[in-house]
Structure formats: structure tokens, C-alpha cells
Amino acid sequence: MSKLIVSLSPHVHGGDSVQKNMYGVCIALVPALLASLWFFGLGAAIVLATSVLACVFFEWAIAKFLLKTNRCTICDGSAILTGLLLGFNLPSNLPIWIIIIGALVAIGVGKMTFGGLGCNPFNPALVGRVFLLISFPVQMTSWPVPGQLTAVGADAVTGATPLALISAGQLDKLPETTDLLFGQVGGSLGEVSALALLLGLAFMLWRKIITWHIPVSILGTVAVFTGILYLIDPTTFVNPLTHLLTGGMMLGACYMATDYVTSPMTKKGQIIYSICIGFLTVVIRLWGAYPEGMSFAILIMNAFTPLINTYCKPKRFGEVVRKEAAK
């Protein structure tokens, strides 16, 4: 018999792993992936494949040649997830070289500079997306009209997105709510079909990958805030449902804001964080220069996460009694 092992308790483990969670989110993104392929065809496939491959490659290359670690981090699925989310945030006609730059910024600047998985203060996919949005505003804001299955790159016919219409005040041209739900609208790859994204959310909640707190609080805040505005003046403000179903709202609330690394640790903190995201998103959408505010709102709140973690402590056991005793 070989040597016995001694260690401190607990001696069993629940079997959860980083991989399970990361690939779980990837699986949850499958309906949205299929929807994007359905609406944007080949263009979507090229964008997503490039984005995922580039992210995985950069993660591997940086870990191996710059950080010189032997640990293989590409198997944990986080780079694949970043790639997928980055791809979902891009229009389907984006040139490949821009996507690769985005992946480099997402992985290189957004993640590996801070020490890799678990250390990044900002959501890497959003860092990549916002970098591209600021650097290549024209390419990043011309969205192809859905249904052009074989159109690639510059061939695709582009059109205005619902959010651009809202921003421009052309509320009468907005598509039907059912189209918004199923995705028959222009936009980034992953944000067109709200239904597919909600399916993925249900999967993540079922597998306990995330809790309801962040998505529900963000969507709730947006609904309440825009609802109040809609009640005040229905002619200038669109109804809350349209706000919830357009743009990156669903994608951001369910997949980007819920990123483990950059969201607060306690339930209380998560709710504060989510409410602020919802509020900022609406403010940027309605009064900001950009038609969409989700990514900026999430990045801003990512910066506040350490502060929220410092001040939002979970409710300690016995705290209630402690307070009573103090009285």
C-alpha cells in the first residue's frame, strides 16, 4: 500500500469546477448562437469563429510567451466565453482584422495584464467591444439587416437598429414587439433575439451557474425607470418593453453583468450594482451620445465593484440578535 494522504477537512468536494461554469455559460449561449446564424448566416459564423479562435490564441500566446507560465489556462473555457461574448457584441459584417484587434484588446488588455482569470477588474469582452466602438465607430455602428444569409463583410445591406431609431426620435418606425422578441431586427449578433437569450438565462438559473439577482434587478430597474418616463410622456419615450427587448439589454443583463469576476460578491452588493447598471443604461440611452449604454454602464459599475465589496457585507449569523441586545 502506498502512502496515506492527510489533509484538513473537508475531505469531499461538491464536484463543481471552473470549467463546468464556463462551459455552462457557453451552452447557455447556444440558442442565441443559433438565432444569430439564422438571421445573419455566414457573416455571423465568420465573426464568431474569428473572435473565439483569436481570443483562445491570444490567451495561449500571452500565457506562454509573455507570462511564461506552464499552466494551461485555455482549457478552463474562460477565453472561449470571452470570445463568444465579444463576437455577440459585434455586427456580422465587421472585417476580420478589426475582430482580431478586438480579441487582442479583450484578452491582452482586459484580462492578462491584470494577471489572468479572476484578477481582471473589467469584463474583458466589454473592454474589447468598447475599444472597437471608440476606435472604429463607423464599422461598429453599421448593422446589417437580418436575413442576408450569405452576405459577408461589406456586401451586406445595413439598416438602422431600433435603438438608433429611438435615439433619433423616430418612434413610429420601430419594429413590432414580437419581432424584437424573436430577433427580426438589425443589431449585433447576440443581441437580436431576446427569446434565445432568455432561454439561455433559464438554463443558467437551472444549473445554478448564476443567481437571479443581477439579471432580474437590471431588467426590473430598466422597466421601472423607463415605465415612469413612458407614463409621463408616451410621445417622446418608448414603452418599457421595447427598451427591454432592444439592443444589448438582455445580453448585458444576463451574460455580461453576471460575469463572476467583475460583479460584487454579496447579494446586497449585486442588487446595488444591478440597479446602478439599469439606471445608467437608461440615462445613456435616452440622453447620452450613444444609442446604447449597456456596455458603458457595466464597465462603470465594474469599477465600483471593489468598493461595493468593501461596504456590502453579507448578513452575519446572529446579527439580528446582536442588534436586539444592543438596544
Add this chain to the structure above:
Amino acid sequence: MKTFRLGGVHPAENKLSAGSPIREAALPKQAVFSMFQHIGAPAKPVVQKGDVVKVGTLLGEAGGFVSAPIYSSVSGKVAKVDAALDASGTRRLAVYVDVEGDEWEESIDRSTELVKLSERPELDAKTIVEKIKNAGIVGMGGATFPCHVKLCPPPGCKAECVIINAVECEPYLTADHRLMLEHADEILEGVELIMKAVDVTRGYVGIENNKPDAIALMQEKAQSHPNIEIVPLKVKYPQGGEKQLIDAVIGRQVPAPPAIPINVGAVVQNVGTAFAIYQAVMKNKPLIDRVITVTGKSVKNPSNLMARLGTPFQQLIDECGGLPEDTGKIIGGGPMMGKALMSLEVPMTKGSSGLLIMNKKEARRSEPDPCIRCAKCVSACPMGLEPYLLASVSAQHDWETAENNDIVSCIECGSCQFTCPSRRPLLDNIRLGKSTVMGIIRSRAAAAKK
């Protein structure tokens, strides 16, 4: 169904030995009685090499108020009084007894006839506590806190109810479960004794609902004990933690240390302790044996054994089909809070509720990944702490932050580490931090006294 409010996890139950009735373990050739079988001051040996002892002869007297005497569980000759490797993994003072025959002290009533408290009206609270103290009874759930100390509330505190811990939330272990099925009457009498000792009229027995047969039987038997209520509880680890159990059963939360359960009016005792108390008070039998679950996925016959204290673990495992080939880890206690043993020569003590054999594959921890800040440990912590933070500040030796974040409240249940997807050694580091911070607090208090 009731359960505690904060956190908790659901480990796979693996109660392999639940169907196997308790059987007597054979007598060992040599029994080793550690003088450190309880929390508090060690017992002081009162025998010398060559002394002849019987079952029930005093070997070591209590070393203080928070201490317990130790009795021989075998008859024979004292071989030596020397250091022995015990379950703590260190060598500490113990009495070795070479076993000859099985002769009992006459004072012990060995009949199995049930004696009811109503038949013994002369027993008052003081006598009961005295008998419990002299019998060397400690918390049998594994904490081994001397029982009589809990039954003597500090001045200004008054117990309101007695809660019996029959939760057995540790996976694998079935000792308490079997004890309830086979000795329900004695346990309920034991509960009555505890209630009388602390002068309360309300008793609860908390049982998790993964033991429906035990709940049904106890409820049936409890009909003749109108003051005792059987409380079925929803399965969740660590429900057997004293504070969690109080929260689950009567909905009160014990404040952070130094508060103790009596501050919210509860006295918690393990179901095995209740049985031992019954035996001590009614049968004059000191604590010399207990039920231990010998189990593991590779063990041939996972069983519940009524074994004499001091029996080496080697013998217990031999009775259950021998040590499996692929043994990787031997754990004294359950898999969540038990202690990994260095060798099987370690003798059984008052707190040995289980002997768990893990195979090589189960035994080794996976390599930790970086913390992904998923907050699952925060959700799992039954004390409402932030394990990720406590572990990282402890690893960086930032004791001040650890103390400010209530590290001393940690009950070391292991839920955080169990649930961590990155498989980080959270509890290892938190233990390091907790012990250091407690040392700092103690030295600060000592300095303040001066």
C-alpha cells in the same frame, strides 16, 4: 419544513451503513486510553504500570472543571502510561491496558431493562449533573465538549429548552440513526434527564428527513413523553452545527462569539450523549463504549459497531472486512469535518463517531484554480461570512482585516471549500487565520488584564 436560514450545502449522503444494525465489536488485545479525549484540561492518570483494572475502573481523573474523567472500557493490566499517537495526529499521554477477560465493576447495572425517570423520583437536578460529570460524558457528536459544563449555565443565564441533535448531517455516518432505531426509549429517557438537569419543560429532537424511519419511530415513542417534540428538518449541511440547529429548531440565532447557545436559552446535546446520559444515570455505567460507523465506498461491510473506547481503529476496520487495497485516506469522523489519520494504530475515543475509508481517487484534492470570485462560498457560508476574503487575507497574513471580518465566527464546517468551483483550499487558510486571530485576541485580553 424547518431548516436554518443562512447558507448551507447538500453533499451526497452516501449513508452506506444505514441498514446495518449495531453490533458489538470484539474486545481488543490492548486498549489505549488517551487522556485527551475531550476539549479542556486533559485528564490526569491515576493508575500505574501493573495495576489491575476492570471495566469501569477510573483511569484518569478530570483535570479541572472543563474536563472529564476517563474510565477503562476493558479489564486487564495497565501495561504503561506513555505517549500514544491519537486522532489529533500527535503523541499525547495515554494509558495502555493489556486486555484479560471481560470483568465489570459491580456497580454497573448491565441489564437492558428500561428504567424510567418517573420510577426514580429521588433524582434531582444536582444528582443528575453530578452523575453525568462523574461518568465522564462529553459531547458525542464529535466536539467532545464536557457535558456537565453545558448543564451548569453561567450565572444570569437560564435555559428555556433542550434541543437534541439527531441531525447527523455528515455524509456517510449512520451511528446516530441506528442508535435512534434501536434505543429510542432510552434516548427519550435521556432527554427527560437532561431536561430535569437544566430544569426546563420543553425538549426538541431535531432529525433530518432523510431518516424517515427514525422520525416515525421517535414520534411514536414520544407520545408517552408529552414534553418532547420530534422536529423533522429539511436536509442541509451543516444542520448538525450547534448554532445552525438552534436556528432551525427554535428560530433563534446565537450571536457572535463569545456568546454561547445558553445566551438564547438553548441547551444542545447530541443524541448519543442523551443515550450515554441515560446509561450513566440509570445504569451507573460510565462512558466506556459508543456507536461508531465504519464505512467507505471500498469497505466490504460498512457497519455500525458498538465498540469499547480505546480499541485501535485497525481492529474496527478488520471487523468490517479489512482495509481495502486502494485506501488513500483514513478519516476519523465524517468527510466534512473529520480528521485525516496518519495510521490505523490510533485508538478510538469518546468523540469517534465514524471511521471513513476513502479510496485513492477520492482522497486527493484537485489542483486549485485561481479564484473566479463567483461568490458561491459567500452563499454557502452558514455563518454569513466571506470565505474568499478570509482565506486570501489569511494567506497574506493580514490578521487585522481577518479579525474585522469576523473570522472567529467561522465554525469550520467546510461548506465554502466544498462548494468552491476553483477547488481552492479556503478552509485551510481560514483555519490558519482563525487560530492566529484567536491567539492575538487572547494575548490582547491577557495584556488588558495586566
Add this chain to the structure above:
Amino acid sequence: MNVILIAVIVLGGIGLISALILYVASKKFAVHEDPRIAQVSEVLPQANCGGCGYPGCSGFATACVKAADGGSLGDLNCAPGGKAVMEKVAGILGLQAGEAAPKVAVVRCNGTCEARPRVVEFNGASSCKIQQMTGMGETMCGYGCLGGGDCVSACLFAAITVNPQTGLAEVDESKCTACGACAKACPRGIIEIRPAGPKGRRMVVLCNNKDKGAVANKACKSACIGCGKCVKTCDKFEAITLENNLAWIDPEKCKMCRKCEEACPKGAIRGFNFPPRKPKAETADNAQQAAAPKAEAPVAAKAETPATEVKQD
């Protein structure tokens, strides 16, 4: 023109007011500090190791100045800086530097992987203190080096490493400043800060095992078994004491005759930085005759005269 003028006036005004506030604040809230503290601080190594017992080098400097006002530096000593720094400090404060013998950290364990077999394997966070919580660690010796490297991470001077071959912590004497951080970090108190001895020579019992002889011997082939041979050998100088089955050499009394080293049947006593001995047949025999307390310890011949030795680092 007007705009420029306004800008200049406003900015200049702000600057002036700020300067005034700063000036007043610096006068009003000025903290008087003894200028000698800064001077002393300057010559200290600024490693902030805490080996002196004060919080960092500035704390030590304050303590030195305070002590100097009392007339003498007393036993204040900066271990990393050594004599040179203390002389400078004394010079600044106008005092004579005390004679502080150089010290060095010694790892009192010789239980290499061969001598002290690993009976179990520790699987957990890499730290001696955590390993200590499992009990005896990986070996059957509850006193020996755990090899987890708590001392390594405590050392600010990179003077201590864990040798993967032996599994033991090793001190690099050229780097060790005897600040004592490793001794504090070691959960088993194996590391002792000892006088380095003349020319770096010293005799040390490389064991910390307080178990009885038979138990210690079973756990580790090079454990001190408390046989007392070294004590008998040293009856002239009485430098060796035996307490709790463990011998200890008093560095003040040790005359460096190295007889105890030869007398020890377990090879637990070792001389540091002595010249190599001439090969002798009987020494090898001694090492093999394990634990026979009554057997006469063959007293070795006189230790060689240390005339031509080369100091080993």
C-alpha cells in the same frame, strides 16, 4: 486682452491663496521631530524587517535616539546592519557602539528524506502552519522541519530556502542577518538565532525532537535520542544540557572541541564551518552503533588545531 487679464488674475489669486493656506498650515501644524532620527534612519538598512523588535527602521531610529538621551544604546541592535551600521548610529548619537556578537539563524533539524521517511503525504495549501494542524505532518516526528517554507516567505533577505533533496530549510549564512523573522514564522520553533561563533564556527544539536529515545529513533535516524553521551563527553565545560530528551549546546560555554560531535551516535550534533577532519575509521563505527546509552563513548583525539583552515561559506 480682458479675457487674458481675468484668467491671470483668477489663477494667480487661487495660487496666492493656496500658498498662504499651505504656509499657515505648515507653520501651525508643524511637528517637531528630532533631526537625529532622520539621520539615524538614513544609515539603517531600510529593510523594515522588524528584527530589532520595533516597527520598521524609523521605529528603531526613534528608539535609538530615545536611548541615546538616556546615555547608552543598551542592547539595541540592528541585526541586518550588523556592527558597521551600529557604529555609524553610535557615531551620529555621539556614543560608543556596544559589542554585539554576530548571530545567525540555525535550522535545528537534520531529518532528511532518507533519515526521516515520509509515512503519509500532506495534500493541502502549502504552509507549515497548516500542515502542523494535521498533527505531525508527513513524518512520525512531531518536532522536525515540515519543509512547507513558512520561513522562506518570512525572510526578507532571501537567506533561507527549502532544499528539495532533503526537504529541509537551509540558511545561507552570507545573507542571513539574524533578524529572527524565520524563527517567529516557524510553527515548531526549530529555527534558533545563535551566536555565529568565532570565525563562524559553532556546534549545534541539529534536532528538536523531545520524544523518548525509542520513539524519536523510530521516526528519524538522525534524531537526538537523549542518550546523554554528549553531556558526559562535555563534563569539563558543562556546555551541553539535556532537557526533555533533547540535548542543547550553550554557545557561551562551548569551547569548540568537537568531541560531542564524535560522541553522538546519531550524528545529531554538527560543527559548522570547521576545517575538514582527517579521515578516521572509528568515527564511522560510532555512527553505526546506534543508541546504547551505557556503551563508553570513545573520546576522540584532540581536535585539530585550527591553523590552516579555510573558512567555508
